[in-house]
Amino acid sequence: MKLHAPSLSALDGIGHAFFTREGGVSGGIYASLNSGIGSDDDASHVAENRARMAQALGVSADRLITAYQIHSPQVVVAEEPWSVETRPKADAIVTRTPGLAIGVSTADCGPLLFADAKARVIGAAHAGWRGAFSGVIEGTIAEMEKLGADRGRISVALGPLIRQNNYEVSQGFVDEFLREDETYARFFAPASREAHAMFDLPGFIALRLAQSGIERFEDIGVCTYSDPDRFYSYRRSTHRAEPDYGRHVNAIVLTP
Structure with missing residues (x-):
């Protein structure tokens, strides 16, 4: 149901998960843990899947939040939960609010989870080629620093993406x-x-992180396209001429 980055797992007070497509209630092309609010899947199935992911992160369903992603460099600061209707348009979220799980939705793009355990500041960024090219990584780091983080302490993990x-x-x-x-x-x-x-999207992401002064970086080394049993893939669905595709959530939370 989920993968972890050892570098983030080693940090005190930080919970995280890169969720796979396994362990949910959706069927057909969405089988089974589809989190895609924007997909054509049954909305009740998506809600149940997201509730299961929230539970795995140790939060209530309303405290697992994602933005309306637009492949941009836009970053927002979250201080409290928002609803599906009020979610902002952005491709990264940062917070210092404990018990608020912030996530990004992916289906080939690069999910990045950031944490400064000492400052108790975390971030999640959706780094497809457009976002990485236009500055979503740099923007996430800058917003974390405004909340008290130090890029010299920030650990970053890259989850499953197309390779x-x-x-x-x-x-x-x-x-x-x-x-x-x-x-x-x-x-x-x-x-x-x-x-x-x-x-080489992961290589490009790694460069942008290094250029931003991030020294603690881990790529978990997993490809979405090549593993249909565990992952959704926008590109694979396109090649198969499928009408839609599922989405993953990749999230991080400050624990007590």
Whole structure:
């Protein structure tokens, strides 16, 4: 039902989980722990799945919150729970409120969980290529520091996401990165199709974290696309011509 990053598990007062697709009540293409509020799954099934994840994190269902994600660098500070109707549009959440589980929803993008155990400040970021490229990582760190964190103490873990051997992109995609920085060429490998390349999203995320001064970084090394039994994948669903796809929650919480 969930995976853990040893580096975060070792921190006192921090709970976290990268949830898989296992252990829920949804059926069909959503089987079984679909958390996608925006999916076409039965809303009661999604609610039950999210309640199970909240319970696994040691909080009530209303205290597991996610934002309305828009593939942006936007970061919000959470001080109390919000409803589905009032959730802000953002791709990262930070908090110093104990017992408030903050999460991000993914289905190939990179889920990042941040923690400064000494300052008791945590963060969760949805780092797809757009968010990572436009600054969601840097924004998350900056907002955590406003709450008292120190980037020299922040531990960051990267959960399941699509990896390079399954992430084919167009030449236009490559060109956008190279216009920003020619050294980004190292994140692209040849593809079998002409005018395409294979993109190393976890490698790019690791670089942006390192450039931000993060020294405590762990990549748990799991691919969503290549493991359909455990993970949803937007790209795999597209390749299979499925009408929709499930989403994961990846969350972190300050415990007493």
